Amino acid sequence: MATAALPQPDLVPAYEMAVQVSLLQDAWRRIRRNRLALVGAGIILLLFLTAIVATFWTPYPVWLQAVGPTYQGPTSAHPLGLDQAGRDILSRIMGGASITVQVGVGSAIIVSLIGIPLGLLAGFYRGWVDTVISFVINIWYGIPDLLVALILVFVLSDALHLIPRGVFVIILAFSFTRWMDVARLVRGQALALREREFVEAARMSGARDFGIVVRHIFPNALGPIIVQSTFAIPAAVLFEAFLSFLGLGLPSPAPSWGAMANDGYHGLDFAPHIALAPTIALSITLMAFNWLGDGLRDAFDPRMRR
């Protein structure tokens, strides 16, 4: 301090010194300190950008065969090489990013749309509503999800031709078999939050049940819901890749990473780049989402506050 002036009495009211931070701002401040989560977020950003670019432009059309010799390894013209049909793998990886993003985000949204209302209902009303919903959740956990999803895709698309084989039917199959995680989490949050004083206070001031759930329970459960939804994305991505690898996902020319891995699987001993490219892309994507999810979980967890 260079000034010689007498210290002035602090007349600034205390409230002006409090920094305005909302839940999201607060979470953002903390996640910025988490390197791994930032790396994950960076990769995810890249994935989304690639997906957007790929819908308008790829070096070669993703379906175009024989752009060069089949099984050709990486060259300057084709940085990731060509596959068994002579398709440009880089273009197909980019196209695969687009599918991955659609499946991941779409599934997370549908799963949340199913899980959040059910969880809120069960946790808030308890009683027989909770008994029924929890019973269904527990039964659903016992169902072999892959098997059911396989059958669902087969029946809806191939047998009945209700929905064309594509991203949408995969999202549907995933959400149908994996909605319980979000529902169970939200139920637990609602159970805990409904006993909080501010919920009681709202009830005493004559708030409607709907208002209490929407304005008091849901916003307070938002942190864990965001985290759970983030973890649903890699699960759905892996699910799609798995189905496509088995040949039950997207139909053949679609550049699904899982299908591409299957393409390369047959030539693994002499042209490993065909299988490596999609599997590495898949691994990096899954890791990135898990890192971000972990980071978000720490950021939203009030007990981790420093």
Next chain:
Amino acid sequence: MTAVDGISFDVDRGETVGIVGESGSGKTMTALSLLRLIPDPGKITSGRILFGDRDVIHMSDEEIREFRGADVAMIFQDPMTSLNPVLKVGFQVEEAMAAHRRFTSKQSRERVVPMMQRVRIPAAAQRVKDYPHQFSGGMRQRVMIAMGLSNEPSLLIADEPTTALDVTVQASIIELLRDLNRELGAAVILITHNLSVVASLCQRVIVMYAGRIVEEGPTRAIFKNPQHPYTWSLLRSIPRADERGHQKLLSIAGLPPDLSNPPPGCKFHPRCKFRIDKCFTEEPTLDDVGGGQQARCWVLMSNVPAADKGER
């Protein structure tokens, strides 16, 4: 188990009534039953609750919802946890009005700042955009009071509104409640175990013990001339600034009775210094003892010789 039994009292328009008693004496249950909000598995088995000429017990779900908050508002002990941490305080005050039909949404929005000014929150216009954690305990309690009063209820139930606050803030909240009671003419039921709060705020006091009213009457009369030994002991257990000499502070020996297995006769007899044989077997009734005062006691303190009270 009967947590609250045979409670009967009236609160007039604009009146402030204090309910005092130790923890577990049924004060809060009494207040909650006024709003039909007894927590599970409790229930009201018999009795009547009249608000004006409306019967609270037989209101439909929608009627009781409208009744809560609009006709009767309640403020709580702990302002720290009674506000939703993720919503701005101004929005929460607005919400309290939006839940009822008394004001349109436009009116509700416009009333937020005046309400917060009314409870003396400085810089209210700026502070509406703050979150609860940016408020101090006393300020949060003011927000709770603003929410409670926003629908202009005719009765405000304050359940230990100052217990969680520190002493200097307590005084200002009490002062605020007194001013608002005068300005708005709303009746106030003040639930507390703090006798000095009662003395400074209430016209009438109800003393509860083991789920029963043991004494009731005008504040002045009760403080000056307590008739039930429990009230008398309570008053003796707090130090008084105006006391001359060395009056000994009294503590009440023993614990409140287990209400799932209450003692026979007077519920207070196991801890009473002035009990007689009748107290062991027969429960006294709440009778007039003069001066608008009622007490549930076979003995009455006015009949106890001064020497036995330990007075000089």
